[in-house]
Amino acid sequence: MYNFEFEKPSTIADAVAALATEDAQALGGGQTLIPTLKQRLAAPSKLVSMGGIAEMQGVCVDDDGSVSVGGATPHVAVARDAAGSYPALAALAGQIGDPAVRNRGTIGGSVANNDPAACYPAGVLGSGATVVTNARQIAADDFFQGMFTTALDEGEIITSIRFPVPQAASYQKFLQPASRFALVGVYLARFTDGVRVAVTGASEDGVFRWSEAEQALNKEFRPDALMDLRINPANMIADLHGSKEYRAHLVSVMTKRAVEACM
């Protein structure tokens, strides 16, 4: 990797200040960024670690019942600490990568990176969560803007993510055999006011909501409600591991399984 400066501030304000340097970059768990640096595919002037900021750590239940996860919380902590308050989210966190990844990787890093096959974007969008930054609050529906693209401004830090807790939810992940990212992952959340279905891994536009499925399930929440629904393969990803048609098919299968899991 190329040389860079390194800072590990202990407050959000110091982190924001540190990120004001040109070409500075925030470092979460480094599970994507560090391999990228090692391959010399990125050359930040400075890495600003989020790992020393106590207020960005941990899972808590807010007064309104929503679950807030600090932006620098590793997956392993979410898998453990959200198991009671938001089991489907905890289950999602427990399926990311392997133990080493789960101990290093953070929710803020994953969501800010918005890898089209990552798990967390589906959980955040499927839950209708709010991404809280040092500057503002961004609704999930506005946050994800296509693969590796988000509403975050330069130097903006995800300090926490606030999840409303649904009546029932399930994340159904079909593994890409090599990376074990989601070949297709569907996060389904059933709230009193409606169902949300978010799909990761499948689309060239990154994580998205399958609104037809949501409408069908709002009418009738059972697997058969999806029977006649097919997602258009045109925008699906095609690669070594699956064609567009296969991914489109998997979206249906995984959504159906998520409904079954929520019954």
Added chain:
Amino acid sequence: MPKDSGIGASSKRREDVRFLTGAGNYTDDINVRGQAYVYFLRSDIAHGRINSVDTSTAEGMPGVVRVFTGKDFEGVGGMPCGWEVTDKHGAPMQEPPHPILAQGKVRHVGDPIVAVVADSLEQARDAAEAIDLDIEELPAVIDMKSAAQEGATLVHDDLKNNICYDWQLGEADDAKVNDVFANAAHVTTLDLVNNRLVANPMEPRVAVAEYSRGTDEYTLYTTSQNPHVIRLLMCAFVLGLPEHKVRVVAPDVGGGFGTKIFHYAEEAFCTFAAKACNRPVKWTASRSEAFMSDAQGRDHVSTIELALDADNNFIGLRTNTYANLGAYLSTFSSSVPTWLHGTLMAGNYKTPVIQVNVKAMFTNTVPVDAYRGAGRPEATFQLERVIDKAARELGVDPIALRRQNFVTQFPYDTPVALTYDTGDYNGTMDKLEAAADLAGFAARRAQSEAKGKLRGLGVNCYIEACGIAPSNIVGMLGARAGLYDAATVRVNATGSISVMVGAHSHGQGHETAFPQVVADMIGIDESMVEIVHGDTSKIPFGMGTYGSRSLAVCGSAMVKATEKVIDKAKKIAAHLLEASEADIELKDGQFSVAGTDKSVAWGDVTLTAYVPHNYPLEVEPGLEETAFYDPANFTFPAGAYACEVEVDPDTGQVTIEKFTAADDFGNIVNPMIVDGQVHGGIGQGIGQALLENCAYDENGQLLSASFMDYAMPRADDVPFYGVDHSSQTPCTHNPLGVKGCGEAGAIGSPPAVVNAVLDALNSGGRAVDHIDMPMSPSRVWTAMHG
């Protein structure tokens, strides 16, 4: 009764103590005072003409010691090929040069162009980024059948075409073969791809070379399965160095699987550069470099036809294979699709007429060479797949069809150049049927169906030719080296023993199993025997470890050397016991005079050998013997495998529910190590069948260039294996009666998995003839809905 020591005991692997506690000494652990680091600038295109390479800026960069290009190696030999194959018209194979650094053209993604030696690796990389390459991209030759067409772009401009050789084995009379097929009651035909694989040993390749101006001696530490072979090839064919001035050390090696047999440009480069720079030079491959520079495996495209008579006897077999060699000939690449593949096409069956045709192709891809099984998995896969398809077409039981056609009389001369010395294929199949509980399959299928899953059973056989040697035969077949092995048994004064062996252990457990043999022969504790391997300055000239040969060939040399030691020790014991040598018996480490209670202990005899005060004058002092062993024939391990899978009809996901191996390895020294070898081999076979796919796009870009896209099998991809090696027909021609077990699992398992998936689909009412490996969920689902 299982034994608790010696031959037949499951002694725990003593080497694992250091491997599992982080105390191993791998090549990358070796750092030499003052070493510099080399970074190879490699081609990022598959095929191109090098117009110019400007290194002037790089040479002035901080820390740079020297920058090398192909021009620096114009007077140096290229990487040699160790096996000359003669084509079916009697002409030698086309053998293009393989320079250490690219000259004139780049021929695959990863082809090294420039080597930058610097004080640190990061400085070398910085300098490499300042190199200005002017390379004109040429069309990439990727698809083998297109590459064989007249007028195809040439990978090597000086060759007449891209065909290295057009080879044939077996029945040469096409009319006779045609006649067999024309008169057959049934012919089954199958088109198959044997997918290209990347070996991916846990330890990437590393080389550290140093040169002493004072003594003009070189030392190369390298990740090799055969240090003497590397020294011979590098000294005699590449760099022109006298062997006695070069020491090659392969210390602990973290897995090889064939890909560390070969002599690679990087190790020759480091040796050359150590003198040129007067600095030790170190190279450690990144995983990305491993993907584009380690020799890859398999990559055959075949059509196989099986002819049967009205009674379902196999009467003819014909194969046509395109075998991918990649851009250059790797060390043993030419032998793999020919003598390690065509010769095994008879399998376990008495098919009387066999014709094997192989066109070996140059393409703009990474060179292909031996990978665990090497040619034999490709043969087994074709044969066992076409038999399975024939059984389905004929509506007969696939096991019965195999049994009906088994070779049952030994020795058996196949129509494809081998003589099987021994075997019991029906007996081994009996063991499989019992161990795999095939009788209970129907009930297990019903349970799977109740869960909405399709369950399938796949069964197949395999045979392999192992213990590669004998030298006189392989010499006739084109090998440019002998394939014997060697061992020196050095008994120390106090009775402990160091055995210097030509075989190299990189996961096989030699350090445990070999002492079991020597200790058993003498009757002493295994802990008194130590194996020394991997250093040309310490070991006799042996050929290393590959082709499941270590125990069968090197182990035999060790037995011969131990016998010589025992013979000499008996002379000394006879003198001490004042008895005739002929009356001396050795048991449990005690020499005794037959029929008396007079005895002397092993340690007293060995001490006498080195302190020869009371000593037979006609006997030399000391107790150290060397033996070379060149076997009379290959060994022929064989077996029968059964795989049960579940297929999820919604997604095409295959899970392996049960896998059972029944192998005949002849006699067995350490059953636990044999189990482990079989487990590992099956794991790699399952990897090939379900997961692993080294894929290039039409421009020759490697699509699966990292573990993000190249799927290695993980623990949860494989089941608990059932392994039965109680079927034992000892090898008839080596002293231990052993056959070798290292490759069996990788050879026998891919067709079992594929046969099982197809059984699941066909039994579920879907007529699917074949799915190419790896049978990814996507491919299975597509086949089900295609």
